Amino acid sequence: MTVRQLYDKVGGDYENTLARFLTEERMVRFALKFPADQSYALLKNSLESGDMKEAFRGAHTLKGVCQNLGFTALYEPAHRVTEDLRAGNQVKEEDLRELEERYKELLDALRAFGESNA
Amino acid sequence: MAPNVYSEKKRILIADDSPINREILMDILGNGFDYVEAFDGVEATEILENENEEISLVLLDINMPRADGFEVLEAMNKNRWIDDTPVIIISAAQDVDFAERAYNLGVTDYISRPFDVHIVRRRVQNTLMLYEKQRRLLGLVGEQVREVQKTASMMINILSHIVEFQNEESGPHIQHIRVITELFLKALGQIYPEYKFTQEDINLIGTASALHDIGKITIPTSILNKPGRLTPEEFAVMKTHSAAGAAMLDALPLYKDEPLVKLGYQICRWHHERYDGRGYPDGLKGDDIPIAAQVVSLADVYDALTSERAYKKAFSHEKAIEMIKNGECGTFNPRLIYMLDSVADELYSRLNGAPENELDDDMRKLTAEILQKNDITYTGRTAAILEKERKKYTFFTSVSSDVMFELSYKPYILTFLNDAHKRIGAKHTLVSDPLDSDELIQCCGKDKLQDIATLLAKSTPGNPIIAYEGEINIDGGKHLCKLVAQSLWTDSSKPEMTGAIGKIFIIE
Ligand SMILES: [Fe+2]
Numbered sequence: 001m002t003v004r005q006l007y008d009k010v011g012g013d014y015e016n017t018l019a020r021f022l023t024e025e026r027m028v029r030f031a032l033k034f035p036a037d038q039s040y041a042l043l044k045n046s047l048e049s050g051d052m053k054e055a056f057r058g059a060h061t062l063k064g065v066c067q068n069l070g071f072t073a074l075y076e077p078a079h080r081v082t083e084d085l086r087a088g089n090q091v092k093e094e095d096l097r098e099l100e101e102r103y104k105e106l107l108d109a110l111r112a113f114g115e116s117n118a
Numbered sequence: 119m120a121p122n123v124y125s126e127k128k129r130i131l132i133a134d135d136s137p138i139n140r141e142i143l144m145d146i147l148g149n150g151f152d153y154v155e156a157f158d159g160v161e162a163t164e165i166l167e168n169e170n171e172e173i174s175l176v177l178l179d180i181n182m183p184r185a186d187g188f189e190v191l192e193a194m195n196k197n198r199w200i201d202d203t204p205v206i207i208i209s210a211a212q213d214v215d216f217a218e219r220a221y222n223l224g225v226t227d228y229i230s231r232p233f234d235v236h237i238v239r240r241r242v243q244n245t246l247m248l249y250e251k252q253r254r255l256l257g258l259v260g261e262q263v264r265e266v267q268k269t270a271s272m273m274i275n276i277l278s279h280i281v282e283f284q285n286e287e288s289g290p291h292i293q294h295i296r297v298i299t300e301l302f303l304k305a306l307g308q309i310y311p312e313y314k315f316t317q318e319d320i321n322l323i324g325t326a327s328a329l330h331d332i333g334k335i336t337i338p339t340s341i342l343n344k345p346g347r348l349t350p351e352e353f354a355v356m357k358t359h360s361a362a363g364a365a366m367l368d369a370l371p372l373y374k375d376e377p378l379v380k381l382g383y384q385i386c387r388w389h390h391e392r393y394d395g396r397g398y399p400d401g402l403k404g405d406d407i408p409i410a411a412q413v414v415s416l417a418d419v420y421d422a423l424t425s426e427r428a429y430k431k432a433f434s435h436e437k438a439i440e441m442i443k444n445g446e447c448g449t450f451n452p453r454l455i456y457m458l459d460s461v462a463d464e465l466y467s468r469l470n471g472a473p474e475n476e477l478d479d480d481m482r483k484l485t486a487e488i489l490q491k492n493d494i495t496y497t498g499r500t501a502a503i504l505e506k507e508r509k510k511y512t513f514f515t516s517v518s519s520d521v522m523f524e525l526s527y528k529p530y531i532l533t534f535l536n537d538a539h540k541r542i543g544a545k546h547t548l549v550s551d552p553l554d555s556d557e558l559i560q561c562c563g564k565d566k567l568q569d570i571a572t573l574l575a576k577s578t579p580g581n582p583i584i585a586y587e588g589e590i591n592i593d594g595g596k597h598l599c600k601l602v603a604q605s606l607w608t609d610s611s612k613p614e615m616t617g618a619i620g621k622i623f624i625i626e
Binding site: 016017019020021022026029030033034036037039054056057060061063064065067068069070 | 135136137138139141142145181182183210231232233234235236
């Protein structure tokens with residue numbers, strides 16, 4: 001699988017990310033670190049325990065990381081969730097569902113990519 | 119490989135709660151730097167607390183656990199770390215309201231997410247360069263202050279030596295008194311925090327200490343230089359020197375209110391008072407005797423004891439300390455005696471050892487103090503220094519509604535101060551290659567830029583100020599404006615223009 005194929009598969013912005021990162025090597029190196037990022041877990045757990053301040057921080061960090069790595073499809077729901085939390089609004093169910101789906105897709109795709117290029 | 123003094127890497131503190139974001143930043147900036155990472159605001163503040171002097175730059179995220187980026191900025195302001203350590207904030211492009219608040223807290227620039235390798239590198243380089251330049255400027259001003267101060271204290275020393283010449287005992291007395299006085303004051307401030315001497319106070323009192331015996335000019339040389347003990351009548355005449363010196367200073371109508379002269383008055387008049395009230399001329403007691411006079415008095419006694427005089431030989435350092443502690447030279451403030459004990463060793467090595475290298479450090483502190491004072495009406499230094507400094511700082515501190523800027527030639531960068539870049543429609547505070555900058559050309563046209571550059575190039579160290587009038591785009595419309603700038607030069611024998619400082623204001 002090529003890096004472009006990976007980004008296409010997960011709804012990422014290959015062109016723009018490459019332009020910012022200059023090399024595919026750097027893109028891949030950091031994309032593969034994404035599964036270890038704790039911000040999604042922080043968001044989920046904090047929402048469950050009702051800690052809205054930490055939930056916001058989780059969503060905000062997740063949004064920032066996605067933005068940096070060019071994972072647009074995941075960035076979008078993360079952005080909406082962040083803004084709702086920032087404004088103190090109820091987070092929308094459909095946003096959370098979309099977030100979870102995109103997140104799982106992304107992890108699967110990264111795993112497949114990692115295996116195919118091992 | 120030859121050792122390279124510049125090989126030491128600059129250290130960057132990256133404070134961001136996301137490890138991936140920190141790693142991306144380090145990767146982008148490469149291994150030309152050292153990195154310290156902080157996961158949250160508390161950690162960042164702790165690191166700054168311990169090693170702010172080693173940190174050349176802070177990359178600061180705003181949303182962090184425990185303490186956010188603003189709290190870190192507030193701590194950096196409170197402790198004045200922000201003066202020497204620039205901060206770049208990391209934020210999403212849409213958080214503009216954050217940016218405003220951060221700029222007000224002294225942030226130099228921002229990096230927005232998503233990170234772009236070129237932008238991140240450029241912002242970091244620019245900020246480091248700008249601060250490097252400021253540090254050089256600080257050094258330059260320090261050089262100037264040092265020069266002027268040297269001249270001022272040289273004049274005072276010459277005057278005082280005239281007195282001492284007549285006095286024959288002369289020698290390095292004046293210089294000693296100053297060194298001892300400054301040493302005492304510094305130690306006193308360290309031991310007793312209630313004495314809040316700034317470096318500037320210490321320098322002033324040190325300079326004024328040279329005046330302590332100027333009243334001796336009124337004493338007949340037959341008494342002044344008499345070998346052996348003075349008769350009670352002669353001693354009575356001798357004792358008039360302190361009040362006489364004070365009266366001389368009091369008769370200077372122009373300078374009477376200068377801090378230096380006020381301190382000189384206290385020192386002249388009361389450097390023979392004693393803490394128990396048994397001194398002269400006024401028999402002042404305890405802390406009615408101004409602290410400057412108390413300190414100079416102790417310095418004077420110590421130096422007299424350890425020097426050879428017409429009527430006595432020199433006592434050893436140890437013997438002199440012992441005699442003072444035993445009250446053989448009158449009673450001193452117990453705090454001064456305690457202080458004397460604690461600096462006795464240093465006192466000996468300062469007067470007998472190698473020339474002190476602390477002077478540079480003192481000058482640095484003094485310069486920093488002057489730069490920190492934004493109040494131009496302040497008259498803490500001698501008139502000469504004030505005049506010279508005023509010229510420079512009026513530019514930065516006067517009417518703040520002006521667009522103020524700094525120009526450097528190497529590298530060729532124009533920097534707007536106080537966010538003034540926004541008023542002329544520039545995106546950033548830093549504009550590199552200003553003559554070719556589209557933003558500046560938009561603002562005032564290429565020909566005007568060229569005219570101003572030519573005027574500046576024609577300025578000289580003796581005639582560094584230029585003025586220019588013309589219509590420019592400012593505050594969203596065309597206005598007739600005036601630009602005033604002053605070129606800056608190196609101090610060397612062949613002065614070189616290093617840049618300029620200046621301001622633009624609307625005159626219609
Ligand atoms: Fe005296």
